[in-house]
Amino acid sequence: MLSRRGFLGTAALVSASAVSGRVQAANIPEAPMMDKATMQPPLHPSSGPDYRPVVTLNGWSLPWRMNGDWKEFHLVAEPVVREFAPGMKAFLWGYNGQAPGPTIEAVEGDKVRIFVTNKLPEHTTVHWHGMIVPNGMDGVGGLNQPHIKPGQTFVYEFEMRNSGTFMYHPHSDEMVQMAMGMMGMIVVHPRDATFRPVDRDFVFIMSTYDIDPGTYLPKVSEMTDFNMWTWNSRVFPGIDVLPVRLGDRVRVRMGNLSMTSHPIHLHGHHFAVTCTDGGWVPESAQWPESTVNVPVGAVRAFDVVADNPGDWAFHCHKSHHTMNAMGHNVANMIGVSPKDLAKAVGKLAPDAMAMGSRGMAMGDMEMPMPDNTLMMMTGRGPFGPIEMGGMFTVMKIREGLARDDYSDPGPYEYPEGTVAHLVDAPAGQAPRQGNPKKTDQPDEMKGMKGMDMKGMKGM
Numbered sequence: 001m002l003s004r005r006g007f008l009g010t011a012a013l014v015s016a017s018a019v020s021g022r023v024q025a026a027n028i029p030e031a032p033m034m035d036k037a038t039m040q041p042p043l044h045p046s047s048g049p050d051y052r053p054v055v056t057l058n059g060w061s062l063p064w065r066m067n068g069d070w071k072e073f074h075l076v077a078e079p080v081v082r083e084f085a086p087g088m089k090a091f092l093w094g095y096n097g098q099a100p101g102p103t104i105e106a107v108e109g110d111k112v113r114i115f116v117t118n119k120l121p122e123h124t125t126v127h128w129h130g131m132i133v134p135n136g137m138d139g140v141g142g143l144n145q146p147h148i149k150p151g152q153t154f155v156y157e158f159e160m161r162n163s164g165t166f167m168y169h170p171h172s173d174e175m176v177q178m179a180m181g182m183m184g185m186i187v188v189h190p191r192d193a194t195f196r197p198v199d200r201d202f203v204f205i206m207s208t209y210d211i212d213p214g215t216y217l218p219k220v221s222e223m224t225d226f227n228m229w230t231w232n233s234r235v236f237p238g239i240d241v242l243p244v245r246l247g248d249r250v251r252v253r254m255g256n257l258s259m260t261s262h263p264i265h266l267h268g269h270h271f272a273v274t275c276t277d278g279g280w281v282p283e284s285a286q287w288p289e290s291t292v293n294v295p296v297g298a299v300r301a302f303d304v305v306a307d308n309p310g311d312w313a314f315h316c317h318k319s320h321h322t323m324n325a326m327g328h329n330v331a332n333m334i335g336v337s338p339k340d341l342a343k344a345v346g347k348l349a350p351d352a353m354a355m356g357s358r359g360m361a362m363g364d365m366e367m368p369m370p371d372n373t374l375m376m377m378t379g380r381g382p383f384g385p386i387e388m389g390g391m392f393t394v395m396k397i398r399e400g401l402a403r404d405d406y407s408d409p410g411p412y413e414y415p416e417g418t419v420a421h422l423v424d425a426p427a428g429q430a431p432r433q434g435n436p437k438k439t440d441q442p443d444e445m446k447g448m449k450g451m452d453m454k455g456m457k458g459m
Helices: 022-026 174-179 338-348
Strands: 065-067 070-085 088-095 104-107 111-118 127-129 153-159 164-169 184-189 200-209 228-231 242-245 249-256 262-266 271-276 291-294 298-305 310-316 378-381 384-388 392-398
Touching: 164 174, 164 249, 164 271, 164 298, 184 200, 184 249, 200 242, 242 249, 249 262, 249 291, 291 298
Parallel strands: 070 111, 104 184, 200 249, 242 392
Antiparallel strands: 065 070, 070 088, 111 153, 127 164, 164 184, 200 228, 249 298, 262 291, 262 310, 271 298, 310 392, 378 384
C-alpha cells in the first residue's frame, strides 16, 4: 500500500551523483511502496498547474513532494514478486514493490529531482527514454555516469522540457534487468490545460517473458520465443478493464519494451494516433485507424471518442500474443483420427488425453496443470469462455459513470434484439451452389486415417 510519510518534510539540495552521508540520506524523501496489482485511483495534483491525471492498468502513479521549486520522487530498484494473473506469480526485478515500476507524472516545465536507490544484487542505472535531458543525466552506465552499486542512492535532476509520453528503464546489464521487468512509464502533461484535453487517460507498458510451466524465474537470455505476453506484467484475465463513460474523449498511452512489435486493436471504434515518444502528432498528420502498431522501444498514444456503448475487446492482433504459457512445438493434429491418435499416444503416456484433432478450443476444459501455471486460453464472459490470454482486455463503455469511477461496471446489458443468435437451419452442411458432396474433411486429409502414428513428433 502507499506510504506518504516523509513527503511533507524539506530536503537539502544534493548534487547529481551518488548520495552519501547521514545528513543527505536523512533528507531523501521516503519511497512509497505498492502491494496491490489493481489499478489505483488517479493521483490529482495538490499544488501547481492542474491537469487530468492518468490511471495505470494494474498500477499506480508515484507520489512526490515539493522542495522549493523542485518536484522530488524516489524510485527503489529491488526484487519483487508480481502476480501475472490469479494462479501464477513470477520472481522479477522492479521498482517500489512492483514490476513494472510506478508511473511518474509531471508537468511541462517542472524541475524534477528523482532519487534512485539500488537494492538489487548488482549495479544499475535509469535511462529516461525519449526525454530531452542533460547528457550527464541520460543514465547510460559507464558512458554518462558511474553505475549505481548495490546499496547506493543516486539522484537525477532535470527540467521536463516537453510534454508527452515517455518510458524509463536501466542502461546497465540491460538484457538481464529489462528481461526481469525493470521499466516504467513517464507522463508529462502540457502546462496549458486546454491543449488536447481528454476525460480519461490510461497508460501501460508492454513486456514479454519466457517462464517454464511450474517455475517462477524468466529466462533472461531468450530473444524471440516468449510464452507470457503482458501489459504491465499482467495477462488476461488478470489485466484491468478500461471503464469509460459514454461520450468521453479517451486517451490510451502504450509503451513497448518487449522484443517484438504489437499491433494493438480496439473493437467498435476508430481512433487517431496523437502522440509518440518523440512528441505530439500534428492534427493535420493524423488519420483514422482501428489498429496501431507499436514498435519495439517506442510509445504510441491514441485518442478515441467512446460513442459506441458495450464491452469492446482491446488486444494485440498477433494471435500468439493473446495466449498464456503457450508451447510453440505442438504438432497440428487437425483432421487426424482421434481414435488412432489416442491409441498411439496412450502407448507412451497412458494417462494422456489426445487433443487437437478438431482444433484447440479449450475454454470449458479442466485438466491437471503444474503449479504456478495459467491455462493457454482462459477467461469467461456472459456467453461462455472468452478463450483469450496474454495481451487482451475490454474497454467497457457505459452511460452515467462518475468522473473518477474506474471500477468494473460488470457485463454489458444488451438491448433486446442486438445479439447474434442461433437460427434454424437444415442439419449438416448448409447448401452451397452446385451442392458438392458432403465431406467431414478435405480430400488431402483423408489419407491420414491409416497413417503410422509412431512417427508423430512434438506431442
